[in-house]
Amino acid sequence: MTAPDKAHQRIIFPLDVPTKVEAVRFAKLLKDSVGVFKIGLELFVAEGPSVIEAVKATAPDAKIFFDMKLHDIPETVKRAMRSATKLGVNFITVHCDNASLMEAAHEAQSNDCIVLGVTVLTSLSREGLREVGISPELRDPSKLVMHRAELAKRAGLGGIVCSALEVASIKERFGSKLVTVTPGIRLADKKILNDDQRRVATPYAATKDGADYIVVGRPIRDAEDPLKAAEVIAKEIEEALTDKK
Numbered sequence: 001m002t003a004p005d006k007a008h009q010r011i012i013f014p015l016d017v018p019t020k021v022e023a024v025r026f027a028k029l030l031k032d033s034v035g036v037f038k039i040g041l042e043l044f045v046a047e048g049p050s051v052i053e054a055v056k057a058t059a060p061d062a063k064i065f066f067d068m069k070l071h072d073i074p075e076t077v078k079r080a081m082r083s084a085t086k087l088g089v090n091f092i093t094v095h096c097d098n099a100s101l102m103e104a105a106h107e108a109q110s111n112d113c114i115v116l117g118v119t120v121l122t123s124l125s126r127e128g129l130r131e132v133g134i135s136p137e138l139r140d141p142s143k144l145v146m147h148r149a150e151l152a153k154r155a156g157l158g159g160i161v162c163s164a165l166e167v168a169s170i171k172e173r174f175g176s177k178l179v180t181v182t183p184g185i186r187l188a189d190k191k192i193l194n195d196d197q198r199r200v201a202t203p204y205a206a207t208k209d210g211a212d213y214i215v216v217g218r219p220i221r222d223a224e225d226p227l228k229a230a231e232v233i234a235k236e237i238e239e240a241l242t243d244k245k
Ligand code: C5P
Pocket: 014, 016, 038, 040, 067, 118, 120, 121, 122, 123, 161, 162, 183, 184, 185, 197, 215, 216, 217, 218, 219
C-alpha cells in the first residue's frame, strides 16, 4: 500500500473525545483537512459501533482508523478482528509483541483493511522499557521497534506504528513493504500542557524521514483554531515531501 497523494490525507486525527456529538462535530469541521479519523478507546467504549457509522456518514471520503490496540490470546484476537472488519474500517491496530497474536490478526487483513502492529508506544522512553522488564539489549526504543517490526512483517501485517525517531531506519529496512504511522507529533513552537508523549518530532521531520501517515491529536484538537492548525501541518508535510524529492 502506498502513501496517499495529497499532504492532508496523511494526517490521522484521533477523535479523542468522550461523546459521539463531539466526534461528529470534529469530523464535520476537519473532513476536508485530514485524511483519516482515528476512533480509539475513549470514544468506542463510550459510544460503541454506532460512532463509526456516524463518523463515516459525516465524512464519507475519510478513512477510519480503529485503534483498539488488541492484545489477547490469538483466538480472542482473531474473533475480535472478525467483528471489527464488519464495521467497515480501514486500519486496525494490535500490539506487536507476540507472533501468534499477530498471525491471528493477519487473517483479518484485506485490500480495504490494513492491520497495523503497535511496536513501542510513543509515550514510553528507555526508562519506561526498563520498568516493564524489557531486556537491556532491547531497552533502546529504536532496537525494540526494529525487533517488533520484524515480527510484524514476518506475521504478514501491512504496517506498523512507531515514533518518528525510528521511522527512517524502518523505511530503510522495509521500504514500502510496511506502511508507517507515527504518533507523537508536535509543532516546533507549541508546547502541550502535561504532555505524556516522549518520543516526539515535527510533522516535517516525521514525513521527511519516511512516515506515510502521522497521528496528530492535541496539536489540532486543543488549538485555538483547529482548522488552521491542520492547514499548518499539511503545509509542513508538503514541504517535507518536496524536500525529499
Ligand atoms: O497528538 P496526541 O499526543 O494527542 O495523539 C495521541 C493519540 O495518538 C492517542 O489517540 C493515542 O492513542 C495515539 N497513539 C500514541 N502512540 C502510539 C499509538 C497511538 O500516542 N504508539
